[in-house]
Amino acid sequence: MTCSMCGDRAEKYFPAKHLEHFFHCQNCGGYFNAETSYPKYEETYFAERAAPAFLGSAIGKIFLIFPFLYALKIKKLISKNSWILDYGCGGGKMVSYLRKRGFCVDGFDPSPSAVFLAQKNNLPVYGAIPDKKYGLITFWHSLEHTNQPLRDFEACKKYLAKNAKVLIAIPNGDSIEAAIARSRWFCYDWPYHRVHFTPESLSMMLRRAGFRVVSIDYFNPGYSIPSLAQTFLNFFMPKNALYSLVANRRAEEGGTKLILLGILSVFLIVLFSPLLAVVFFISILLKRPGTIILIAELV
């Protein structure tokens, strides 16, 4: 069997202790699965057809600060007029956000329903990568959705300009959250998440693909705080209810029930916020937060 993250071959891989369905690679430390199939990505995976509930969209507005900060981060990574590709962009929210702020950006997503949704909103999102040279490719929580990250990542190289960079935001399979919460971990998300990187396994994959790691950002509140809060709630309540309400995606409960669950979720988060804050900062100190952002450049 071969590790799909670092390419290491071993006679036997051992099942991951805390992540069901995954094997642990002794070479890179990453967690991969041995399946070749994929779950079906329905349109509701990306966006519910109904309008978002008021409570959900009100909470969501708090998080608008993060795309703003990501846009600032991106600006520092590219030269003027260089093109950006958002790889695995889903319905194209980040594509839309960046285009409105004057960036030259395309989106790619292998899921036909994502491309359909995005094109309905007149966004340049495609089911195949446009034949261009990009100055930056971003992977906002998309690389964990493939069974073959090394292969798919290497396939992107021909679309990169000289000295181009990549930005990869991913869940951290070695996070404190993952170790404690296991299948309740918000980012566990089997069967949609097909691999779980660690900072080391992602760095190794990038070096193998011919990249130099520029930085690893462990302080990443835009993803890590919602992940920690939802993981905490998953111990007491239906899985990922608050996330479904705020993101208006993948709702398993009906409208009124979901809103009541949302109100209870907010109450619990406020009540336990001192505890959550302590866990958040300890996880950063130990370099084991729920998510990381890594930047690398083509050598």
Ligand SMILES: [Zn+2]
């Ligand atoms: Zn490996």
